[in-house]
Amino acid sequence: MKLAIYICLALVMDLGYGYLSIKRHTTLFAPLNDIGVIEWSETYGLHNLEHTAWFFILIILLTFLGVNTFICTTDRMLVLTRARKNMEPLRFMFSLAPHVMHYAVLIILSGYLCSYLFSTVIPMKSLIPGMPVPIGNSGLTVTMQKLELDYYTGRRMPLFYNYALGVQARLLIADGAHQRQATLGINDPVWSGAYGIFLKDYSPRKKDGGMKRASDRVDVSIRKDYGVYFYMAGMLFFFVGLLFYVYGMVYFKLLKKGTS
């Protein structure tokens, strides 16, 4: 328990330094999402240690926290399992809840580790209307059929007047044998098998801007990332654990009231 508190304090200090470092040297950390932690460490990371050391320390601290959490939780789980015979099934289930949440956090952390270690990323592909674009070695071909921009026409924010604040790109995704249509938008990625297609940028940004320099296009990044399934599962476990924990608290409180 003591060790966990020390690690958490160290994490707070490390993340505080990391916050300032990211704020001042954004371009150093931006490629981390695209190239993964190993390649990033070998290039940007190790060549700018004065600004990136906190990140390596963060990994070490998170590993310690993870190992410590796993050992402590498993210790308690074993004690609980041994005491199971003397407990009511419902009480046993409720007392497992905090440990389920601890395991869930570990699953979420390993999901992120998996993402940064094993995901395949194509950082940027530009799509223009009617032009099929092959996606790496995936066998997929993506064609943007139409780009629909939703321009702001309100008067409350004059700076954004006529700016494209909403974007919908109609895509045709073909994998050789089949093809299907999908709509890509801001915070609305398109999934095709294990591949996710995410909107990065689009053009034009303004209607009749006067300085329009480029034709209609969207820039997308494409990710094949199995880590997502881990953190989805982790979040689900955490939610279930939390539900049991809260329910247990209320249940025992009511039980205590009833008996007194």
Next chain:
Amino acid sequence: MRLREWFVFALLFVFAALTLCACKKAEGEKKESFLQIGEFAVNRISADRTEVTDGAGRKLLLIPRNAPMPKDYNPNQVIRVPVKSVVAYGDFEIATLRALGVLEDTLVGVTRPEKKWYYDDVKNGFKSGKIVFLGEPQSLDYEKLKNQQPELVLTWDPSVIPMLEDLHIPAIVTSTPIAMCLNARMKFVKFLAPFFNKDKEADLYFDKVNKSLIALRERTAQSKNKQKVMWGDIYEKRVLVEPGNAWVGELLGYAQTNYLFNDVYGTSCIEISVERFLHSGEEADVYFTYRSKGAGATSKEALARTNPLVKTIRPLTHGKVFIPLPHYTQSGDKLDEIFTELAAIVHPDVYPDYKLKYFEELPAKEPNTKGK
């Protein structure tokens, strides 16, 4: 409990050892193996393989001309070096080719017509037929482009990439989502150098520019005035300025001035509100406009006529206004001179008798109406 402590200590030891090894390796390979230039990067994987990251985050592999095509790379993203023919969109990229000493031998296509060029090397290229105008960037003539057989296209427009990939012409995107900082502006020559095997020339050029930066910093430190500077313009429908993270913002900071858009962050020529522009205009001493004489900026009076809001800013009434001369944007290979000139403009007291080459101060009234 004891087992856990042992386990934790063992892990701590392994991580410390790994970190030390990594640091040692990084120290040893620091200079030659990896170079980050803003959002661009050059990663020398081996003697025959250099991986570059362009402004859009795309990776391209540079290999010698006689090397076999690597199987782990898309052929459209493999460039054989030294590159022998280039099409370039931007003035700064073309000026960087000049700084590397490869412009005359390699440039075969541009997106600006012949009459709009000011330097002899490009003009002569047009005359000899080596350089061709390929059309405006928004309506590029791909037939002409293909005929020029470029081995590399330097473009700021990512929307041409799909077409170029279809034509099997490798391209790099030279624009970035965030404005190029001063360091990136100065080191961009080191990004283009591996494409032409001109690393020594790039180092020499960078050293020259860096020396000018150090010199201007020392000299402007002696100045007693700390001018307040703004750089941008009000157009009919929008207000555009250079943000504080752009190279001009950083340079003016180095030159001991107070750049009034330091709090603005983002892309070059970023749009801000009229109110924000006018707020800075109230206290500015020096104003750099994007407009040239051709765009109507012939005097403060003429500038005020283009937009009544501009006439209220202090540099038009009590300060100084500077416009870029037409050849300024094509002079990116003279960064040392441009830096010094900007320092001389904002600190005339420590640069007496300096003659402007890239900018011009606007008179209060039209020259022909003076004295009336």
